[in-house]
Amino acid sequence: MNAQLLSTRPEVRRGSCGAAANPFEGQHRRRLLKADLLTVLFWASLAGAVALWLADGGAAGFSTPAGAFTALGIVAGLAGMDLVLLMLLLAARIPLIDRTVGHDRALEFHRKLGKPALYLLLAHGILIAIGYGMAEGLDPVSESAALWVLVPDMWLAYISMLLFIAVVVTSLVAVRRRFPHEFWYAVHLLTYAAVLTALPHQFSVGGLFAEGTWQRWYWLALCIATGAALLYYRVVQPLAATFRHQLTVKRVVQVSPGVVSIEMSGLRLDLLAGSGGRFFIWRFLAPGLWWHPHPFSLSAEPVQFDAAGQGVLRITVRNLGRGSAQLASLRPGTKVAVEGPYGLFSSAARSRRHVVMVGAGIGITPIRALLESTPFHPGNATVILRGHSESELYLGEEILELCRQRGATLFHLTGSRPAGVRTWLPENSARAGHRLASFDPKIAEADVYVCGPAAWAQNVLEDARAAGVREDQLHYERFDW
Template sequence: MNPPLQSTVAAGPRAPGVTNRPPGSADPFRAQSRRRLLRADVLTVLAWASVAGAVALWLADGGASGFSSLSGSFTAVGIVAGLAGMDLVVLMLLLAARIPVIDTTVGHDRALEFHRKLGKPALYLLLAHGILIASGYGMAEGLDPVSEAVALWVLVPDMWLAFVSVALFVAVVVTSLVGVRRRFPYEFWYAVHLLTYAAVLTAIPHQFSVGGLFAQGTWQRWYWLALCIATGAALLHYRVLEPLVATFRHQLTVSRVVPVTPGVVSIEMKGLHLRDLARSGGRFFIWRFLAPGLWWHPHPFSLSAEPVQFDAAGTGVLRITVRNLGHGSSQLAAVKPGTKVAVEGPYGLFSTAARSRSRVVMIGAGIGITPLRALLERTPFEPGNATVLLRGHSEAELYLGEEILELCRQRGATLFHLTGPRPAGGPSWLPETAAGAGHRLASYVPDVSDSDVYICGPAAWARSVLHDARAAGAGEEQLHYERFDW
């Protein structure tokens, strides 16, 4: 059976600013990928070195002497657990700080994935810290751990803050569990998650005031002061100051809202200095529409078209395309022209910066098609070296399909429309007719093992595409999928 509808378009005029690579020249994307993977290795080493360094500095300041007795050993192990746990918490904050070197190395999605994975180990270490410290002190004073904990709460200055800190960490980790957070609206989860900052702030005082752990003149004191100040500065700069500067610099205002299909609209915005936002590809921004009932709700959307119509001052128009997938996104269809817009970003690695090969494959489903349209507009490739696959239940769900077809004609890309219902048995990202005929990704893209593969769509569907791409021989560095949700 032949593959479903295929629109093959020949080479044509290239998009502005995109040049072909001369035949026989070295592939620049492989060198780019090697540099990015090297940066990832360096960041990984630095992260684990920070944990090892915290413990090593404690040992260098005489910490090993605590192992001379049973009670001292419990206390010493508790201190090590606390140091390691707090260092992991700091790493979690840095991973969520949207620091550019992290964002452009591993991507926003993977950074938050690592952030979530560190949550449980950090909590377990902090709980072990409290239990072991109470046990060690209690052994030395002839008290059970519970009585010692009560005594520490009542008698030791700043210690009550440590108990509050642990309780806040428990609340954050529990509400971050997938099965729990899906029961609450995003705004509730986000408010609870802000308690992480309160948990860190309440944990710091007892570290510097109790037991002389970070005594004046010790390397430990300077290490933790520098680490806490640097982390706080990164959060303030990248999470607060940069978004404020971007909002005031670009002065975005909704110019019009254009229906695309039922339940889908494109929101066009005018602004200043929009050249700065060009070439973002499929990277996403966080938008806040400054209108009653909307201003406090962040919306992570990619551009569905590159900024255009620049004048000498960089004034232009940009566009996002939104589907009604819930209460928050449904309100955007009614946003009024003239509404001011706050913007953060761009974030993520869903862009040319992730490329590792000269060939590229773009696969989108539903509203996940729209970031591919912006990526297709700008990412470099030679005519014949790009394939675009759009998946939907019907042609109406291939959003911006006409625009994508025209871009494929201009740039010499191959376009497949994969429409139809899902297969009844077993997971497959293809339509029922194609899956039943035994088609796979390699049926449409025979050279997928030597291509970059960009995937954007619902999570379960994307996992099926990723599985198919791996089975076709694509390596992990060639697979680019990033969730824009929370």
């Protein structure tokens, strides 16, 4: 059967949850306010960099043609460097950013800033070479060579530019898909080297950030704050979480062919409760595995065993490559390093009382954890699981039991998609004209969580938009990198 109703929505009487105020309205309003504040801070940092330069007499450079090229080059460099530091902050996994826009969207914006930052830095170098060359009677190439040889720290700026170019090129989707994630990740770390090699010439060449200027204090504060955020949230916090929870592999259980659940025991796991749907980065400290980070969501809420905080948590993974395939052979007792939780695929993104959760393949496992933890009244949740067959509806029995306990409606959609038709539905449902609203008529007033392969998920999201679901009600967890 392609579409199977596995639990019945109970009748909801007026005066209970049907007439209750929306408990997520305040949370949603605060999150939108924080998003607006972050946007203002973003533009203010760019405006501030240029305004401080003007306040320190930068406009005087426009009095001559050579000075105008030099001044434009300086403005381009200031804006480009400001964007680079903002990119680093977006990738620092700062909780305020993560819980406001989500990890995926923060990294998406991070990637979008890459090209503008590179173009501005290239313009900086070219315009400076033209301006200095005009003032000294040299062509831009000769002036660039002279700067390399004669000006202290300038050679570091050229190396920085080459590193930025390498980072942006390897970040292109068409390029990075040709290499393993580890190779791309290692190359991407060159961003830090690029920033470090760019800093010396900013403070030593031309007196732009001379002592006593507001510019100097602004850039020192921005650089120090960015470095501190990266160090704390990318290094200190993960180490602290690893020592705090002391996770070890308890057992590995096969769920279906190519899919295993990894159960881990640890301490103070109550601190991770309510993270259903959010993902962690796991490092299994075994030979050949310790250096490989795995971003997986919990597939069940942490369970506490005793008052001392001893408990167990679980992730469910599918063999999608050499790295994930090795996890099936993990031995009990293997130590685990953990970072997170990250992302906004959780109750923190809720804005409506009604909720619809749609999962496919291994994307079903975060849906299972979210179903367990997100609050809703009986009759106010619909769960849709999609797979080619029943065996691909991972953790289906657990989800069925949760739906029965919590009063959610569950659909199993199995079968192949119709050839030549862009849809997320199996063939019989698609031919019958079913849409997302066919499974939940109230979907326009619901938060919709979607988790699964990228192309399939985009089809679900398009269907949701067509049903009247607004963008702020759509919550999607990407699996690509």
